[in-house]
Amino acid sequence: MQQRISSEALVDELRRLRERVMGVTESVVSTADGLLVAADTVSVQPESLSALAAATLALGRRTTAEAGLGSMRENVTRAGGGFVVVTAIGEHALLVVVGDEGLDVAALGRECPGTVEALGRLLTAAAS
Amino acid sequence: MSPAAPPAPRNVPTLLVRLQEERFTGAVLVSGTPGGVVHLRRGLVVAVETPGAPSVETVLLKSRRITEEDWSAARAAAGRTDDAPGPAATEATTEAAESAPTEAADLGSALVGHGLIGGVELEVVCTAAVFDGAFAMSLGPVESWQVEPAAAAPELGARPGVEPRQLAEETVRRGTLLARLWGPLGEIAEARPRPAAQVESGQLAPRHRDLLLNANGRRVPRDLAFAVGRGVFPVMLDLARMRERRLLRPEAEQAATVPAVGPRAPVPAQPSAAPDPAAALPRRVPGDRRPGTAPADEAGPHRMEADATADALRRIQQALADSRRAEAARHVDPDAG
Numbered sequence: 001m002q003q004r005i006s007s008e009a010l011v012d013e014l015r016r017l018r019e020r021v022m023g024v025t026e027s028v029v030s031t032a033d034g035l036l037v038a039a040d041t042v043s044v045q046p047e048s049l050s051a052l053a054a055a056t057l058a059l060g061r062r063t064t065a066e067a068g069l070g071s072m073r074e075n076v077t078r079a080g081g082g083f084v085v086v087t088a089i090g091e092h093a094l095l096v097v098v099g100d101e102g103l104d105v106a107a108l109g110r111e112c113p114g115t116v117e118a119l120g121r122l123l124t125a126a127a128s
Numbered sequence: 129m130s131p132a133a134p135p136a137p138r139n140v141p142t143l144l145v146r147l148q149e150e151r152f153t154g155a156v157l158v159s160g161t162p163g164g165v166v167h168l169r170r171g172l173v174v175a176v177e178t179p180g181a182p183s184v185e186t187v188l189l190k191s192r193r194i195t196e197e198d199w200s201a202a203r204a205a206a207g208r209t210d211d212a213p214g215p216a217a218t219e220a221t222t223e224a225a226e227s228a229p230t231e232a233a234d235l236g237s238a239l240v241g242h243g244l245i246g247g248v249e250l251e252v253v254c255t256a257a258v259f260d261g262a263f264a265m266s267l268g269p270v271e272s273w274q275v276e277p278a279a280a281a282p283e284l285g286a287r288p289g290v291e292p293r294q295l296a297e298e299t300v301r302r303g304t305l306l307a308r309l310w311g312p313l314g315e316i317a318e319a320r321p322r323p324a325a326q327v328e329s330g331q332l333a334p335r336h337r338d339l340l341l342n343a344n345g346r347r348v349p350r351d352l353a354f355a356v357g358r359g360v361f362p363v364m365l366d367l368a369r370m371r372e373r374r375l376l377r378p379e380a381e382q383a384a385t386v387p388a389v390g391p392r393a394p395v396p397a398q399p400s401a402a403p404d405p406a407a408a409l410p411r412r413v414p415g416d417r418r419p420g421t422a423p424a425d426e427a428g429p430h431r432m433e434a435d436a437t438a439d440a441l442r443r444i445q446q447a448l449a450d451s452r453r454a455e456a457a458r459h460v461d462p463d464a465g
Contacts, residue, residue, distance in 0.1 A: 022179040080196045096155040100354040101186045104179035127408030
């Protein structure tokens with residue numbers, strides 16, 4: 001059996017992010033074209049969220065490029081009931097974080113790079 | 129350490145008492161976990177914004193006391209100076225000369241003026257949010273703080289506000305009470321309760337039932353407070369009482385499986401769409417290939433993904449161009465104005 005992505009390790013990483021950043025409720029890792037890889041969710045549909053986040057990421061990249069703002073860091077959508085934050089993990093994957101109204105956006109900004117790096121490492125390790 | 133300057137305050141409560149003596153108006157930015165912003169107006173605490181506790185807005189909207197549409201309408205009205213009903217309009221003009229940041233957008237008056245909430249009830253909710261925010265901030269360590277006189281006034285604030293000394297005393301009282309009922313505060317804040325095995329919901333108060341329905345083993349009390357639109361302290365107090373009644377299983381089960389609620393299928397451990405065990409990520413396969421029938425070649429999927437994105441963008445661009453053209457046509461049409 002060749003090595004596969006350890007979904008458990010990815011979910012562990014997602015859970016750590018949820019426990020460290022106040023207000024994170026659910027999160028998903030998906031491919032850049034929207035296929036589900038791993039999920040730490042209870043109420044959202046991870047498959048649907050993956051697909052929509054892929055579109056969000058692509059659109060955000062094009063929009064920031066159009067506005068001449070350089071490369072996109074993350075896409076933050078604020079709604080009445082909370083936040084959805086989409087961040088790229090390298091070229092081929094992405095991270096979606098769903099948070100409540102009180103999401104500690106500053107803490108997420110601090111923690112996200114580490115999480116993205118760890119997730120990227122897990123994905124790359126599984127690919128090689 | 130010049131003798132002229134008073135010693136720096138030891139902690140935030142001490143700082144707030146000193147700011148009250150100065151009749152300070154502005155904000156104290158507290159960094160820490162959770163940290164937050166304490167808004168003062170003439171030395172009194174009018175609002176506490178923190179990720180650790182639901183805001184007045186969250187309490188009113190999540191509890192369905194006010195609908196999202198009504199809230200947005202009131203906020204839009206508050207932004208317009210000519211539509212500020214209620215006594216606060218005159219009050220604001222007399223106070224404008226004294227306090228540096230004026231409350232330009234008086235959302236509170238608009239909410240009351242639109243008949244969405246009574247003035248007294250709003251006052252109660254705003255004051256409760258100040259106490260709850262301070263309590264939530266007391267649950268974690270404070271790293272540093274910064275006094276910001278030029279900070280914008282909060283959108284909603286208690287009037288006239290809470291005395292810093294009273295706020296500090298109440299925060300301590302709350303902590304002591306919970307510690308007696310439950311245990312160390314840090315432990316309570318980290319608890320992720322679940323309902324006990326058998327709970328007869330018939331005997332439950334509605335707010336206890338709400339908490340049980342939301343206690344899924346992932347949410348700490350703060351998360352539950354946001355989920356039901358109530359303060360963190362009242363939620364903790366209820367949880368403490370429910371724990372005494374053995375309605376909860378407080379132990380945090382670090383289960384590897386993701387708890388699923390509702391009728392949907394559980395999350396697959398490995399997405400079934402991955403056709404090639406060597407491939408790290410699941411891949412989209414072209415329509416004429418079924419998953420698992422043929423090994424995916426290396427270059428194909430990524431190129432396809434890029435094509436799909438480009439294709440989606442082309443369609444979005446087309447749609448945007450169409451809508452722009454349609455709008456331009458409306459503007460040209462003299463009958464449409």
